[in-house]
Amino acid sequence: MTSEKQDTAENKAGGGLLRSSLVVGVMTMLSRVLGLARDVVIAVYFGSQAEADAFFVAFKIPNFLRRLFAEGAFSQAFVPVLSEYRTKRPKEAVQELVNRVAGTLGVTLTLVTVLAMLAAPLLILVFAPGFHAEAEKLALAGDMLRITFPYLLLISLTAFAGSILNSYGKFAVPAFTPVLLNLSLIGSTILLTPYFEQPVMALAWGVVIAGISQLLLQVPFLKQIHLLPKPLWGWKDEGVRRILKLMAPAMFGVSVAQINLLLDTVLASFLQTGSISWLYYSDRLMELPLGIFGIAIATVILPSLSRQHAGDDPKAFSATLDWAVRLVLLIGIPAGIALFLLAEPLIATLFYHGRMEDRDVIMAAMSLRAYSAGLLFFMLIKVLAPGYFARQDTKTPVKIAVYAMVSNMVFNLALVWSLQHAGLALATSLSAAMNAGMLLWGLVRTGVFKVHSGWGVYASRLLLANGAMAGVLIWLGHSPDVWLDWTLLERIENLTILVVAGLGAYGLALIVSGLRPGHLRH
Structure with a gap:
């Protein structure tokens, strides 16, 4: 059976893209619900106090880089190349590519991790310069970052394994993996905090425990498809070099939303204490529908689009994009309206416990409303960007990303003075609207995406x-x-x-x- 026929059989066996999206969505929903439970537990134990701000920054740095490199640039560059190898080359070539990528990725990220742990206080100042005025918060965040940063290495290797499984139609396991992070942080908060002089340090160790367990979960399933990597250094390998070439601009094209959220954190560190936590809690609620539906649809369509491009089938490619956009509108519009209208009820029900105060609820609801205005556009970015990356076009998204990033900074500076933390959230939503609009226009203008009837x-x-x-x-x-x-x-x-x-x-x-x-x- 050829690779192309094999893919078709896998797709039919899986019930098509809708069924695969539902599988990923259900697994992601479980993860997001547990993520909310995790945040409720953190809010009860730490509220919006200085130690909570310190942990969120220490966790945000490796988590941001994970989204930027592992799940953003790397996955979007690796999956199209892997799909091409599957379609046009023998199984031995696919295994060789997997081995070379595993070795190169592992060695590179190990070096990055060691350097980051040595320079932890400097990284905190870069990502949260406002901490400079609070020596105790800065020191605590630096100590936690030394513990949390290895998560980048572990979760990047996990994302690498998940990309292989996704390319072979195995969507459930990679989608379930984030559940382990939430369980680990919940368990660490409840069980380990009594053993630390600074209770919040238990959260940092929970991140490391999660990274190890997430990586180990992938191993038996890679064995099942006979693609367990045997790491080899492959800097000069043709496939590795192609992936690296695609990765550089893809860092901006796919992860601009994460960069914008990071810029929010930098500016929020200069605002009143609690601003970072308010943005975090509201962002977590916005991420619920984004993760369950937007990312689920994007995860499923990328391998399909990559195969359709490799098989030179532009009609199927356009039809897949049309289906994805319709599904995003069906879910994204009502989700955004609901988050806007139910901002206080959601924040109060989920987080108004322990050290969370009345004012925290009102302030977090303000930023949630601002984020909700951009939810649909965040989701559209997730499904439109694969339309470029599946065709190995990384130049166009990076240009669009640069425009979006610049506009985000302009909106930030224009809105932060009057709206404070909510202004930062609104600026992110406005730049997301610009990003999504330009991605859509580019696909339509070039004829890649043709609007279907109805x-x-x-x-x-x-x-x-x-x-x-x-x-x-x-x-x-x-x-x-x-x-x-x-x-x-x-x-x-x-x-x-x-x-x-x-x-x-x-x-x-x-x-x-x-x-x-x-x-x-x-």
Whole structure:
């Protein structure tokens, strides 16, 4: 059986892109729900105090680099090359590529990790310069960064293994892997904090434990597809050099949203204590639908788009992008509206415990509303960028990324003085809108993405359904003061009513307007 026929068989066996997206979405939802539970536990133990700010920065640095290099640039460069090898070369060549990439990636990241651990205080000053005025917070963040930074090496190798599994239609295990991070941080917070003079240090060790367990989880599944890497140095290998060439601009093209969030952290470090934590808690809620749906769809379509490009099938390529954009609109628009209208109820229900105060809820809700305005655009970036990277075009996204980054800084400086931390979140959303718009325009202008029939009817259905959902949420809503006065049980009950009623109104309106599950298959 040829590689191309093999891929087709795998896709049919998996029920197509919709089924694969659902599998990734379910696994990611489990991870995100546990992620929220993790953040609730952290909020209860540490609130928005100085030690919480210090940990979030120490964790954000390797996590940011992980998204930038491992899940961003590396995956988007590696998967198209691996797919091409599968389509056009024998299995031995695929194994050789995997071996060379594993060795080169492992050695390079080990050197980076060692240097970063030695220069931890300097890195903290680069990523959170506002800590310079608070020596104790700076020292604590530096100590934690020395512990957390090896996570970059571990999770990058995990992402490498996950990219191989995704390319072979094995989506569930890589999507489940983040669950281990959340379980580790929850367990470390509850079980290990009593053993540290600085209780927050338990979180740093929890990050390392998670990285080791996530990497080990991939091993048996790589053995199952007979592609367990045998690391070899491969700096001069043709495939490795192609991946490296694609990676450099891809760092900007895929991860611009993460860069913008990082710039928010830098500026927020100069604002009042709690600003970083407010942005973190609101970003976590925004990441829930983004991760469950946006990233899930993007994860599934990249291998498919790469194979369609390698097989010279532009019609299928365009149809896959059209399907992905429609699905993102179906989910992203109502999710953004719901986050905007339910900002205080969500923050209060999930985080208003322990050391979290009334003011923290209100301030975090402000930035959540600002982020919600950009949710749809964050999701569109995730599914439009693969339209470039699958064709191994990295120059166009990097140009767009540079424009978006510059605009983000301009928006930051324009809004931070009047809106404080919420201005930083709004600036990120505005730059995401610019990024998504330019990516879409580029694909349409070059004829890569051709708009298929039925968009007028589809848009009308979405307008009706989102209007119905918003009306129900506003009608059943309560003021923030009421949510803060309620007990936790009352908040849970009322939030459940709102969510169920909103989803019911949205789904019913779609059904009445004529949308059926068959319309969503690809």
